Amino acid sequence: MTSLPSVGEVLADAVVVSLPMRVRFRGITTREALLLRGPAGWGEFAPFPEYADDEAAHWLQSAIEDAWLGPPPAVRTRVPINATVPAVDAARVPDVLARYPGARTAKVKVAEGGQTLDDDVARVRAVRALVPNVRVDANGGWSVDEAEAALRALTADGPLEYAEQPCASVPELVEVRRRMPDVRVAADESIRRAEDPLKVVRAGGADVAVVKVAPLGGMRRLLSLADELSSHGVPVVVSSALDTAVGIAAGVAAAAALPELQFACGLGTGGLFEADVARAREPVDGELAVEAVAPDVERVTALAASAERSRWWIERARRCHGLLEQRGVRFFV
Numbered sequence: 001m002t003s004l005p006s007v008g009e010v011l012a013d014a015v016v017v018s019l020p021m022r023v024r025f026r027g028i029t030t031r032e033a034l035l036l037r038g039p040a041g042w043g044e045f046a047p048f049p050e051y052a053d054d055e056a057a058h059w060l061q062s063a064i065e066d067a068w069l070g071p072p073p074a075v076r077t078r079v080p081i082n083a084t085v086p087a088v089d090a091a092r093v094p095d096v097l098a099r100y101p102g103a104r105t106a107k108v109k110v111a112e113g114g115q116t117l118d119d120d121v122a123r124v125r126a127v128r129a130l131v132p133n134v135r136v137d138a139n140g141g142w143s144v145d146e147a148e149a150a151l152r153a154l155t156a157d158g159p160l161e162y163a164e165q166p167c168a169s170v171p172e173l174v175e176v177r178r179r180m181p182d183v184r185v186a187a188d189e190s191i192r193r194a195e196d197p198l199k200v201v202r203a204g205g206a207d208v209a210v211v212k213v214a215p216l217g218g219m220r221r222l223l224s225l226a227d228e229l230s231s232h233g234v235p236v237v238v239s240s241a242l243d244t245a246v247g248i249a250a251g252v253a254a255a256a257a258l259p260e261l262q263f264a265c266g267l268g269t270g271g272l273f274e275a276d277v278a279r280a281r282e283p284v285d286g287e288l289a290v291e292a293v294a295p296d297v298e299r300v301t302a303l304a305a306s307a308e309r310s311r312w313w314i315e316r317a318r319r320c321h322g323l324l325e326q327r328g329v330r331f332f333v
């Protein structure tokens, strides 16, 4: 067991970066992150700006685990990843997919505000022409009726591996599963933003669980949740939280430590950035190698956030550290 390092230790080498994105994703065009260093390496603290401290504290716990304990033991050396296709025009799909050489699975964003179901159908069709296995992610954007209509349209010319978070609430997910028994439902927000991540599974609202290291509080917490989910017969998909190369390495390490890995992981989001804190690791045959990543000094300097934004992140990390202290957080190897 390791006790919580002091706030001074946690923030001693902290740097804040701002990564420009090639494509707008989840309404974001630059992604900010605070990177911190501990005895075992680097960790990433990057809760989305709108998250309250209560929730953001899990992300700090994850960063500290990574930097103070390092990854859990791996059982594989490579992990398959999916291509992530933002809600772009169908015509831009080949461009996006070109960044994922060898990917056999693609996740396509759908139900984007301001777009229509026809846009989604056209985008999914363009992806199917290039990648055999397709999943969609609606980020809770549909009502149950809309989900039913959309999933019928999106499966008219080919199957979907699953539909991620078609609706926002757990009862809606249960109802979508009842109405569309042939389409698997994956829960994402219903797991990563829930007080009790197993609630959606107990209610019968998920065939698959999307799990992300930082929102769950770290690699080891992800592994123990995956273990519980597996006892309910629900497999996991390890996915990114739009992390820099440091956070992606933690996701890859968690996926590498899972006893079973049935699905390609959503850890290919590095390709959505114009620049990252470490050299881009190219997928080979749709897989990423499991390896430690340290940020590159020159890149970090070039990507440094403004003094004002850095102060904002440092203050946020301090407040979250205070919450972890209050919660009596300890780390177990």
Ligand SMILES: O=C(O)CCC(=O)C1=CC=C[C@@H](O)[C@@H]1C(=O)O
Binding pocket: 026, 082, 083, 084, 107, 137, 139, 188, 239, 240, 241, 242, 265, 266, 267, 268, 269
């Ligand atoms: O799963 C993937 O292919 C990539 C990760 C991804 O889609 C997401 C990362 C971060 C924020 C989310 O809006 C989004 C998701 O909803 O899964």
Ligand SMILES: [Mg+2]
Binding pocket: 137, 139, 164, 165, 188, 189, 210
């Ligand atoms: Mg999702």
